[in-house]
Amino acid sequence: MADTSDRRARRRAQTLEEILDLALDLMAEEGVAGLSLSAAARRLGIRPPSLYKYFPSRHAVYDALFERGQRAYLEAVRRGAAGREPGLAAMAASLEAGARWVMANQALAQLMFWRPVPGFEPSARAYAPALAVHDHFTALTAAAIERGELHPDAASEEGQALGSSLIAGLLSQQLSNEPDAAFEEGRFTRWVARLPGVLVALYPPR
Amino acid sequence: MADTSDRRARRRAQTLEEILDLALDLMAEEGVAGLSLSAAARRLGIRPPSLYKYFPSRHAVYDALFERGQRAYLEAVRRGAAGREPGLAAMAASLEAGARWVMANQALAQLMFWRPVPGFEPSARAYAPALAVHDHFTALTAAAIERGELHPDAASEEGQALGSSLIAGLLSQQLSNEPDAAFEEGRFTRWVARLPGVLVALYPPR
């Protein structure tokens, strides 16, 4: 029935992924906002207009990459926490896993967290995993408070704002100043492992 | 002698500034990387190629804006500290002045601190004020340690990395999540006034 058609659909899905891979390469080479669909088409071996059979616009390519990135990032922070006691230990592991993912996927991370592409706004669908990431860290904070590892104020609006700014700041500085440094050697990423300690210093329990 | 020529030079300088102002408007409207020299020329009332009599390339416009921004930012952080006792008080005032400048000059700040324009690297000349900003904060940290307001470790590589990440993180989060919020109401900028307290908590004196 839809068996042979599946083959066609599978080939199409393969091409879609291939285009996204090429676009990612190009973004890494030319800068996130420097992506050219024509260049991607050339690398794929087709003429530029043919690429529009797969994506209706340049923004649609960005949106697909945004979603792919958000899903991968969510997966990374979840895997980081997996197997750890919920609380500060899981948060530490999760932050580090997320930071490592960002450093290993810089073009994607820039697209996701710094929005350097004029006019591009992610669709709700593409943005959805970001909400799950937020929930993930909220839950870990709550668990840490529950276990008496952090003061309850850490869960406040302020505490969450500071926490997210801490990790965002370290990564932003690392990316703009030493993008090629190994995670352990980076002047800023080296702090990531100590972030839970910083949180405890700022929100000591009890 | 060069007296009448001065008039010509002055007119030219005026036009240069006018172009930069228009470019800044366009960056605010269309995104930093979305600047079009053709659009700037249209607003100025000349044909696009004529604009190349003033700037040799689009990157040259970015470079001039980068330098203008760095100078203004340096001026802002210096004025913030002026009249304060050198040390933590001056640092607090300086951080806040800088943060206010960033929120009031978002397009410029993005160009300066996030480099969203593919292929654009600032010239040494344009970058020079950034080094002065760095020295400014290094001096304030040293003064704070001298006065016994911070532990000497705050001046270490690590301490400086954390300090710059803190302010960078808050601003990065504020810009991407609530760019239009008033400084006092911003979920992230509200923290700026408390940053010196955070530093003291992390690097308690003695």
Add this chain to the structure above:
DNA sequence: AGCTTTGGCTACTACCTATAGCCTAAGCTA
């Protein structure tokens, strides 16, 4: 009065995104 320079201009090249519409071959269906 005449030379030089500035700052306009048009014309053009070489890219880009995106649309319109053609055509072939793969695949579905009677």
Add this chain to the structure above:
DNA sequence: TAGCTTAGGCTATAGGTAGTAGCCAAAGCT
């Protein structure tokens, strides 16, 4: 098996961009 449909190529084209070449008038210098 024959014929219809559609996916996925293509060319041509519109209209945008950055940037170059080269012309020319007027301002300014000597």
